[in-house]
Amino acid sequence: MVAQLMSMNLHALQSWKRTHYTMEINPELDGKEVVLSGWIKEIRDLGGIKFLILRDKEGTVQITVPKDETNEQIVKMAEDLQRQDCVSIRGIVRRMEKAPRGVEVIPKSIIVLNRAKQPLPLDITGRTPADIDVRLDARILDLVREENQAIFRIRHTALEAIREFFSKNGFIEIHTPKIIATATEGGANLFPVAYFEREAFLAQSPQLYKEQLVIDFEKVYEIGPTFRAEKSHTRRHLTEFISIDIEEAFAAAEDVMQVAENLLQYVCKVVNERCRRELEILKHKVEVPNVPFKRLTYDEVISELKDAGIKVSWGEDIPTEAYRTLGKMHPYFYFIVDWPTNIKPFYIKPKDDKPEISEGFDLMWHWIEIASGGTRIHNKELLIKRMKEQNLNPESFKYHLQVFDYGMPPHAGWAIGLERLVMMLTGVRNIREVVLFPRDRFRLVP
RNA sequence: GCCCUGGUAGUAUAGCCCGGCCUAGUAUAGGCGGCUGUCGCCCGCCCGACCCGGGUUCAAAUCCCGGCCAGGGCGCCA
Numbered sequence: 001m002v003a004q005l006m007s008m009n010l011h012a013l014q015s016w017k018r019t020h021y022t023m024e025i026n027p028e029l030d031g032k033e034v035v036l037s038g039w040i041k042e043i044r045d046l047g048g049i050k051f052l053i054l055r056d057k058e059g060t061v062q063i064t065v066p067k068d069e070t071n072e073q074i075v076k077m078a079e080d081l082q083r084q085d086c087v088s089i090r091g092i093v094r095r096m097e098k099a100p101r102g103v104e105v106i107p108k109s110i111i112v113l114n115r116a117k118q119p120l121p122l123d124i125t126g127r128t129p130a131d132i133d134v135r136l137d138a139r140i141l142d143l144v145r146e147e148n149q150a151i152f153r154i155r156h157t158a159l160e161a162i163r164e165f166f167s168k169n170g171f172i173e174i175h176t177p178k179i180i181a182t183a184t185e186g187g188a189n190l191f192p193v194a195y196f197e198r199e200a201f202l203a204q205s206p207q208l209y210k211e212q213l214v215i216d217f218e219k220v221y222e223i224g225p226t227f228r229a230e231k232s233h234t235r236r237h238l239t240e241f242i243s244i245d246i247e248e249a250f251a252a253a254e255d256v257m258q259v260a261e262n263l264l265q266y267v268c269k270v271v272n273e274r275c276r277r278e279l280e281i282l283k284h285k286v287e288v289p290n291v292p293f294k295r296l297t298y299d300e301v302i303s304e305l306k307d308a309g310i311k312v313s314w315g316e317d318i319p320t321e322a323y324r325t326l327g328k329m330h331p332y333f334y335f336i337v338d339w340p341t342n343i344k345p346f347y348i349k350p351k352d353d354k355p356e357i358s359e360g361f362d363l364m365w366h367w368i369e370i371a372s373g374g375t376r377i378h379n380k381e382l383l384i385k386r387m388k389e390q391n392l393n394p395e396s397f398k399y400h401l402q403v404f405d406y407g408m409p410p411h412a413g414w415a416i417g418l419e420r421l422v423m424m425l426t427g428v429r430n431i432r433e434v435v436l437f438p439r440d441r442f443r444l445v446p
Numbered sequence: 447g448c449c450c451u452g453g454u455a456g457u458a459u460a461g462c463c464c465g466g467c468c469u470a471g472u473a474u475a476g477g478c479g480g481c482u483g484u485c486g487c488c489c490g491c492c493c494g495a496c497c498c499g500g501g502u503u504c505a506a507a508u509c510c511c512g513g514c515c516a517g518g519g520c521g522c523c524a
Contacts, residue, residue, distance in 0.1 A: 047482065048483095053485080062484085062485075064484090082476095096483085098483050118477090122456080128459095130456095131457090133515095226524080230523065234520085237522090242524095368524090370524070371524070421524090431524095
């Protein structure tokens with residue numbers, strides 16, 4: 001019987017066009033006929049009456065089957081339904097105090113569009129929680145859960161807010177190549193790819209392209225994938241992640257730091273306003289930060305750490321343990337500025353009056369680095385000198401360097417890791433939670 | 447690259463330290479039956495597991511070695 005319905009339903013689908021989403025069903029529709037489509041989330045059969053929870057992209061609504069007032073065929077079909085079956089239901093809305101949200105739908109007819117194989121690999125209601133590894137193996141089912149829907153709606157809203165912000169502030173969205181011929185920054189490990197008869201790499205950053213493009217567009221931003229072949233295995237690292245990059249002509253570090261703090265403030269505000277329900281589901285609060293954020297110099301950080309009993313020699317990178325301590329002293333957002341030049345990438349500008357200090361900065365959220373950037377070098381000779389100091393071959397940057405002969409303006413920029421930002425907005429503790437299909441040191445599927 | 451921890455039914459766990467009482471307990475999912483207002487419904491019955499290989503021992507889920515897989519951390523970074 002099910003098979004028959006499934007073959008005829010394509011033909012019949014026109015008359016089964018959805019009239020409402022679940023969340024649009026309210027007590028005012030009492031007595032109206034509606035058509036709903038979605039998936040069975042939960043089933044509670046009390047014998048003479050059966051309750052089905054139907055889920056669609058907007059939420060859930062209760063379908064109630066009172067067996068003695070429903071025709072036999074519908075009762076039979078309802079008996080047959082299982083979690084995660086895909087169905088369309090035509091029924092009458094009924095105002096009902098005892099139902100969730102004060103409303104339910106009494107089915108007049110049901111079609112099964114597809115069945116789900118039982119038992120499912122994990123509990124879609126989330127009451128028997130599965131490990132992250134199991135969940136990622138069955139990610140599509142995992143994403144059905146309300147908490148995950150909330151996470152990805154927040155991620156969507158954050159991206160929406162980011163684009164709004166950049167548009168309002170005169171930035172143009174760009175897309176630079178992800179298949180590249182040479183390392184963009186040196187240092188970080190790139191994934192090699194077979195590019196016909198040549199070797200190519202997956203881009204670890206749009207850095208050089210976005211700098212070049214300031215000649216043409218002055219203020220650019222890119223939201224796109226970046227790849228890092230680093231063997232990190234932590235809750236805050238991925239091998240593929242989305243980087244939010246900006247570059248601005250005629251600007252220095254302080255100018256783009258202001259862009260960053262204003263952007264973060266705006267994103268927090270928008271997510272707070274537009275994602276109330278999602279934040280409630282996640283039991284998370286987003287605090288809208290005040291601007292300007294604190295600006296700590298590298299020297300101040302070193303000295304604060306020293307007072308806390310952690311010794312970091314000048315010119316060394318700050319180890320994770322030290323960041324954790326620092327995060328406790330400075331909850332929420334703060335910048336670290338005036339980094340030693342030697343621990344920053346070659347394109348970060350040394351200070352004119354004190355070249356051992358750079359105009360690079362990091363933006364921290366508690367102990368996690370959420371963005372980094374700075375004023376860039378726009379003088380070709382200095383850039384070549386810095387490449388050599390970092391043991392990079394200027395010859396392999398020929399196409400980048402030639403652009404500096406075409407009137408490269410002073411410029412500055414930064415990059416924010418989208419996933420780390422979304423961790424902050426959702427309160428989740430594992431970065432893989434905020435990516436649909438995460439890639440890390442060990443996970444390549446699904 | 448290095449370090450730590452773990453692997454028991456579809457899922458999540460108890461048991462492991464101190465080997466035998468484990469025919470491996472519980473919850474949830476799944477199957478069957480019952481139940482007319484559930485919202486983690488309830489009740490009864492059923493199905494279903496010790497990661498793989500080797501070793502120690504009269505005896506191994508439990509101790510030892512190796513492998514595989516997973517989680518977390520370091521370095522590096524967003």
